Amino acid sequence: MKRFWIAAAVSLALVGGCSSTPEKKSDAVPVPQGFDVPAGVTLTKGGTTLTEDKPASVIYQVGTKATSAITVTVSAVRKGSIKEDFTFFSLDDETKAATPFYVDITVTNEGPAGLGGAALPIFAHDSSNTNLPANDIVGTLLPCQNSTLPKSFLPGATAKLCLVYLVPKGRALQSVDLQTGSAKDAITWTP
Template structure:
């Protein structure tokens, strides 16, 4: 990791992953029976009375909620209510002022996705990244960028700690669409074999600072490191 900003993975296949930021696994931990009324592709999980998991393959509109079983680690399984609330197109000039970006990063098109996440299970999922991916118009699945410091125009991208049963949080994810492409939607796809749940809707333009009366970040913090240099940017090959 170089400098204060780490932008991971424009195309999902080119991204490194960790236990807390993993690409879809090759095969799911499939449930042997119904979990909240839905079987295919989900890990085995207990759901509260009245909580039914959304059928894999469901196509939703922005503003609609999917209830999903999610296994972010081998011995950690939870249930989330995911509501994608907004899709916004931005630019490096508008939202990344003060950041040092290389040419490879600037060849991508930046988008912000806002969502509400609710813990509908019993497992504390605090500190976990939100399991949503960007869908490029080209068909590529794009992983959310991760930052080594606060990125105030669009945060947080991880769930707060703690995040117990019944908790809810507003999140914001940054997606860099390869080759200046367009964001077509958002996907929950925890494994390659899972039939993804998707969201689509109107992609709006992020209001300009003059239209909003101030910049998206309010001001441009973290633009300079303690040493007086702009933090660097790195995109995984």
């Protein structure tokens, strides 16, 4: 009986050791079929963490309308004050308890498609592991204006934007995430 167990153990070890060469993981960024990355643009690998003022280049597909490479730079993340900055806004109690953050970004359309008026997939990631979308502000918020891409945003154009995020009470801002695919492939900036 002992010989059987030894023979079985040796057989299993040999089978386990006879695998093919492990596949190499590719560092290449996936590119949609038929899309040519513009000359001079190096795509940023998903999952990359950056600091302020460091750019990231990604492929951004707006539904079935347009696909273009964009370069995004988060230049500043500023903490605001609901009491001071939202004085003339009508807010519910939950919003009054939130902390506003203003994220200054620069976006360059590297081409080849126009992206006029498109909403950017940039989220505030908070301490509860929640991605918060930018808030639409109706009216003028002095500390943070110009939150949307221009109506005409053709290849070669650059826009400076400010996005407003209201982080609920009891949570902290962890990062600003550019998410053109899955959450695990988001490119993050840590303030």
